[in-house]
Amino acid sequence: xxxxxxxxxxxxxxxxxxxxVSSYGVVVTDEEGRxxxxxxxxxxxxxxxTEINTGIYIFEPEIIDYIPPNQKYDIGGELFPKLVAMGAPxxxxxxxxxxxxxxxxxxxxxxxxxVLLGEIKNVAIPGKQVAPGIYTGLNVAVNWDKxxxxxxxxxxxxxHIEDGAKIIGPTMIGPNCWICxxxxxxxxxxxxxxxxxxxxRLVDKLVFGRYCVDKTGAAIDVQAAALDWLITDSRQTxxxxxxxxxxxxxxxxxxxxxxxx
Numbered sequence: 001x002x003x004x005x006x007x008x009x010x011x012x013x014x015x016x017x018x019x020x021v022s023s024y025g026v027v028v029t030d031e032e033g034r035x036x037x038x039x040x041x042x043x044x045x046x047x048x049x050t051e052i053n054t055g056i057y058i059f060e061p062e063i064i065d066y067i068p069p070n071q072k073y074d075i076g077g078e079l080f081p082k083l084v085a086m087g088a089p090x091x092x093x094x095x096x097x098x099x100x101x102x103x104x105x106x107x108x109x110x111x112x113x114x115v116l117l118g119e120i121k122n123v124a125i126p127g128k129q130v131a132p133g134i135y136t137g138l139n140v141a142v143n144w145d146k147x148x149x150x151x152x153x154x155x156x157x158x159x160h161i162e163d164g165a166k167i168i169g170p171t172m173i174g175p176n177c178w179i180c181x182x183x184x185x186x187x188x189x190x191x192x193x194x195x196x197x198x199x200x201r202l203v204d205k206l207v208f209g210r211y212c213v214d215k216t217g218a219a220i221d222v223q224a225a226a227l228d229w230l231i232t233d234s235r236q237t238x239x240x241x242x243x244x245x246x247x248x249x250x251x252x253x254x255x256x257x258x259x260x261x
Contacts, residue, residue: 116170
C-alpha cells in the first residue's frame with residue numbers, strides 16, 4: 001500500500017493451499033492489498049486467490065454509519081460487498097499465524113485432535129498429567145489398573161470410568177461423563193454429561209447431547225432412532241436396555257456394539 005493511505009477497514013487474511021480454498025471465504029485484492037471482491041467457498045478451479053478471510057476485522061468506529069439500524073445485517077454477505085462497491089478504503093492484511101477454523105463439526109474434531117497431539121502451537125492440554133499422555137480434571141473416578149487407556153487422552157473433571165472400559169487417543173472426554181463397563185472410545189470427542197452404555201464402541205465420533213456425529217459431519221439423533229440405551233445424558237436415569245433389528249442396524253452405523261450377557 002502506498003504511504004499515506006488509510007487502512008481504516010481491514011480484513012486479516014491467511015494463505016492456504018489451493019486445494020483447501022473451497023472450505024473458506026476467499027479474498028481477492030490488488031497489488032496494494034485493496035480488496036476487489038470476495039468469493040464464498042469457490043471451487044478450486046474458480047478461486048481467484050488463496051488468501052482466505054480469517055474472521056478477524058479491524059474497523060474505525062465510523063463503520064457503524066454503513067450498517068442500517070434495527071435490522072439483521074450480515075457483515076460478510078452485505079457490509080463487505082457494499083464497501084467494495086462504493087470504493088471505500090478497504091484492505092486485506094495477510095498474516096502467517098496459527099489459525100484454526102472450528103466452524104464445522106469436522107473442523108472442531110480436527111482441532112481437538114491437534115491439541116491432544118501437540119500440533120497446535122501455544123495450546124496446552126488442560127488438567128494434570130496422571131500418566132504418560134493421560135490428562136485429567138478434578139475428581140475423576142477410575143480404577144486405573146482395571147481400564148485400558150492409551151494416550152493422548154483428556155478426561156474431564158467429575159467423570160466416571162467403569163472397570164473394563166477402553167479409551168484410545170487422541171480422545172477427549174468432557175466433564176461429568178459416565179463411561180460404562182466394556183465401552184470403547186477411540187479417536188473421538190465426547191462432550192460433557194454424556195453417558196456411554198455398556199459395550200458401546202465409538203470410533204472417529206463426536207458425541208454432543210443426543211447426537212452422534214462422524215468426522216465428516218454426518219449426524220444421527222440417537223433419541224429419535226431409539227438408540228438412547230447406547231448414548232444418553234449422564235444426569236438422567238438410563239433407559240431400559242432393549243433393541244430390535246432396525247436399531248441394531250443403526251447401532252452398527254455408529255460402529256457401536258452391545259455386549260449382551
